[in-house]
């Protein structure tokens with residue numbers, strides 16, 4: 228019989244886990260909302276650059292799924308549940324609503340950049356706060372920030388004046 232103790236739920240301090248989870252949870256919620264907004268944009272963009280923008284929106288969605296997965300699994304690794312149910316995401320997301328229906332590419336791109344900016348506010352707050360709480364959780368959100376800022380650049384370059 229093994230001497231390994233299997234009853235410990237997590238190696239983390241519960242207070243640290245709870246404090247880290249509150250900042251990671253908002254990143255999960257806003258990343259899930261970015262998935263929804265990104266798909267809405269993917270389906271409804273119109274214009275001469277349709278195929279490039281349509282495909283780029285789907286790449287942003289794919290990466291956003293990764294952001295929420297990484298942040299959510301960090302919370303679970305700390306021993307806590309995550310609430311990313313539909314109602315919770317809708318109630319707590321900080322992302323703006325996209326315009327309904329078909330839209331020209333510049334409108335959809337600007338709208339999705341605004342969504343990314345909202346996620347970045349939550350991500351940057353998490354980076355700042357987690358620095359005092361849990362370096363491993365902070366590392367997760369730093370990686371998300373780096374990728375989100377690249378997504379933002381790729382989108383914004385389509386509508387930038389120069």
Ligand SMILES: [Fe+2]
Pocket residue numbers: 269285
């Ligand atoms: Fe598609």
